[in-house]
Amino acid sequence: RASSVAVVVVVASSASRRRRSPRGVGGALRLRSLPPRATMTDDEEREELEEEVSPNPATTMDDPSSEPLLPETDATWQGVVRRVSDGVVVIKTTGVRAFDTESAGSAYATGFVVDKARGVVLTNRHVCRPGPVTAEAVFQNREEVPLRALYSDPVHDFAFMRFDPSLVKFQKVTDVPLAPDGAAVGLEVRIVGNDSGEKLSILSATLARLDRDAPKYGSKGYNDFNTFYIQAASGTKGGSSGSPVVDVNGRAVALNAGSKTKGSAAYYLPLHRVKRALDLLRDACPANPGDAEWRAPIIPRGTTQTTFQYRGFDECRRLGVSIETEAVLRAAQGVDGTGALVVNDTVPGGPGEGVLVVGDVLVKMDGVVVVDFVTLESILDDNVGRTLACVVERGGVAKTVEILVGDLHAITPSRMLEIAGGVVNALSYQQARNFQLPCGGVYVAEPGYVLGVANVPKHAILTSLGNTPTPDLDAFAAAYAKLKEGDRVPVSYFVHAERHR
The missing domain is CATH 2.30.42.10 (PDZ domain)
Structure with a gap:
């Protein structure tokens, strides 16, 4: 079942460590805690959808010399779009470490303000990323404010980030209200966001289905499930993830999540569970907060x-x-x-x-x-x-x-172990479901130097180190902490494709 290989554990001096690893983690054991949030996707090409996992020419902000124009529609839609656009932001994110299903990297996407008093922005889970992330929000007048991750759902493709409202000096910020029951077949909508990296694009569509299966992104990364998706032919592309899907009353009836790479079909997440999470988040986070007043929101999530x-x-x-x-x-x-x-x-x-x-x-x-x-x-x-x-x-x-009924947050990893440029974390529910394995094993998010020299691939599950079983992250950290400079020890692992070998 497991493959054993020899691995040289390099616990080098500070000088050699600087040569081999700019981050200085060549053997230093660093068990880091992450904010209580959820998990996300892989850097390989999606089977069905296009999503913002790395920057590309289509999603690079070019700082155009003129503001994008609103489409020529009737006066009602024009007013709605102008009002909603005051609450729509471009999100620039950088994942600083590989974690779970995601590699380190940068991307552009969209979000929109759902509570201006608290500075809460709604976007997609795959935009917020599951691991350490730095982010900025760019308003329509080009004001930029830092964003901090607040909550990511462990399963569904939505997340909340926040900014300090006092840092926005000149932009008139508006809330976009959520109306999950407003979605209906035949409803005419507008998707307002950073489509194709254009800062502000307005796409029109008519909702065609409310009961589509959750789209399949791939076999080694994040996939949404246990929910319907809404489908329409809006032709959204990279950069539009996290855009509000609004009706003629200016209410968000869905959250844009992805689209087919070939064709015009686009997929939107319904907002019923999003609205519940926002209501609970408001109870945990006071209006006009300073950092010291905020606490981690408690949003119960059950699972079988x-x-x-x-x-x-x-x-x-x-x-x-x-x-x-x-x-x-x-x-x-x-x-x-x-x-x-x-x-x-x-x-x-x-x-x-x-x-x-x-x-x-x-x-x-x-x-x-x-x-x-x-x-x-x-x-x-x-x-x-x-x-x-x-x-x-x-x-x-x-x-x-x-x-x-189990606790979904308990099987969502929130810690990682850095090893010579590599990252391991507990096997998440997302990947356990993909690989048909129990949650909690030691998962290689990025091999780095030491594991890479031993030919341990990304997505591998580590089962022992130095002949010491490593059923979970704590056991692996304890086994690694016993190693000395120059130790040569076996590491046992398997990949999901050969788990029955």
Whole structure:
């Protein structure tokens, strides 16, 4: 199962350490704590979507000599766009270390102000990044203010950053209100943001679907799941991630997240869970705060480490759903209901393993008929640490099972260990789900010098160091701390593609 290789652990003098590693981490054990936030994506090409993972000519700010013009639309839309643009910012981010699914690098994207008194900006999770990040917000009058990461959701593609409102001297800042229930098929919308690095672009679209599956980004990085996405043909491109999707009343009905690289289809995140998180964040963070007054927001997130997918009733019947159960599920959804939530997979070692099986059709949880992701996540988030009764239909037979609701933040890494330019962290829920492995193993986000000389690749899972098992990050740190300069020790690892070898 594991591959063993010899590794020279270099714990060099300060002079040689400066030659080999400009950061001076050649063997120095540094266990760093990160803000209590979530995780993010890989630097390889996406299978479906284009996202801001590195700067490129299309997303480089050229400081144009003239302000971009608003499109020639009717007076109502013109007024809406002018008002919303006062709350839209260009976000310049730099990930200073590789961490989890993301490499170090810089990018341009978009965000918009959702609470001007507190200086809260909403953007995408993949913009905020999961690890250490520095960021700036650029308003439409070119005023620049520092941004700090505030909260990233562990699963869904949204994050909050904040700025000090007192630093904005001349720009008139406006809030963009969130209206998650405002999205509807046929609704005409505008996407206002830094599309293609143009600082301010206004794209028009008509919402076509509210129940699209979450897009698949790739097999080794961040993917959203357990949510619907909204689809429209707006043709958004790089730089527009984090843009508000606004209606004619100037309300954000969705958050732009990505698009197909070939074609005009774009995908927006619904705002139901975003609005809940913002309300809880406001309770934790006072208006007009100084740094000392802010505290980490407590936003409960529950999980069974199970991925559900919405499947049509015809497929549910093939899985054995009875006519009576289908009638119950249809009645709970109304005339728009077309299917049910079906178990797609469970993470090894998670609460769902052995309790739920692939193909189970979810009927009830905690006594509530569950027919959509918002209802499911509301129940999970309100019951972290509790055991709930769950009714599923399995092969035509109704079964009631007991399932523990785990803490999603507890399996989201918030620490990293730097080793001679390399970075290791605990295996996140995101990567555990991709690799079908238990959460918490020692994951190589960047090999650096020492692990690189030993040919340990990125995305590897380290299982022992110096013949000492390393089931978690603390065990690996303790084993590494015992090594001396010049020690030559074996390190055992495997990559997900050969875990059954």
